[in-house]
Amino acid sequence: MTTEHHKIAKQRIFEAALALFARKGYAAVGVREIARKAEVNISMINYYFGEKAGILKAIINECYDQYFRTIKPVGDEDLPVETHVRKMVNTVVNFFRQNTELVIVAFDIIPLDIPEVMELKTKWITGIREGMANFRKKLGIDSQDIVQEGIGPTALIAVILNHFQSKYAAEQYPQFKEYAAQLNDEFYKKYIDALSDLFLYGYMGKKNKEEK
Amino acid sequence: MTTEHHKIAKQRIFEAALALFARKGYAAVGVREIARKAEVNISMINYYFGEKAGILKAIINECYDQYFRTIKPVGDEDLPVETHVRKMVNTVVNFFRQNTELVIVAFDIIPLDIPEVMELKTKWITGIREGMANFRKKLGIDSQDIVQEGIGPTALIAVILNHFQSKYAAEQYPQFKEYAAQLNDEFYKKYIDALSDLFLYGYMGKKNKEEK
DNA sequence: ATAATGTAAACGAACGATTGCTTAAAACAA
């Protein structure tokens, strides 16, 4: 029971902080606000996570770990390039959809002046990049070429992240909730196809395809 | 002289805040830090901008105004679609390059719980979308189709914004400065072409082009 | 010409509120 209680309280803090960080950004959220939402005493945060930044570290670890474990096996599959790309887009979009708050907080680009956190993120990103080296190679991306690095998978993920940041923001504001409500299963089926098409054949190719 | 002095102090606050907001995010920066960097008394911030959020509003107005005035005339030009897209990509990338701090702060997606600021951004985005309606029409984008909205120009800007966020972050950290230094004129010439190619013909088209 | 008035810019000090975090004791389970 004790262990159970333990987990529950820690989990509540984690989830409350995650939701608040996603909504307002790390710096804009205070520990008291987290404690209030988690229905927990303030000191519980330091008890379980050491410091405020400890929650963020936990979020980052959780997100990158799950992300890597999700896309790595897909990247290692042996499929024709086009099929492979489509499957990867599908995988990434679904992961972002199911873990929107996690990716918004963990994949946020604005640097925090907390060296430890920055190092943690760098470590993860480097690791994932190495783990996906084969997939990148298959796409013919030369890791030395910074132009190719700037587009390719990097660009794809930027687009997807941007979409879910916008979606999440829209869900908060009454005037945009109507839009957010349209983003259902049906939408994502089409979205994944359209995004794959765009990445594979571009805007002109996509246009030709539609005109056929 | 008085007016001259006025401009200088206000400008210093604006620029100091802009740099700090871009680096750390709005919420992570205090007015004292801004005042210190601007070499100005703390109370001058409220004197010139009313409140801390007033600086942010000024930044947002400055950015969107300049952005719209830059891309609008390009969007209204009468060019073949491909040429038009390439010119637009070139225009947007150069604008982001020359106004990196402005776009990082103003185009940041994470919502601030300052209703006034959110309304201001919404107003600008709506206006720009309307102003660029002809260009979107030319690309064959149906504004009602949220799938097409999610990719297209939205995706392109997301990619470019992501690049400059990464670049700006890299410039701050010693271990990445080497990378940031490579992002020179030569790089952006290639980057603009590669990004245009990707958007127009996709990854497969780009690959075919290179193999020729 | 000199003195009085007006005005905008800048200053240091302080306001109440909130920040992240710590402590010591109470409540609980084993």
Add this chain to the structure above:
DNA sequence: TTGTTTTAAGCAATCGTTCGTTTACATTAT
């Protein structure tokens, strides 16, 4: 009892903002 979990209270520091005052210069009146 022993050891763990939860609590309330409080720490120093900082937050955004406002205060009354002073400086510097322009305008007006005498």
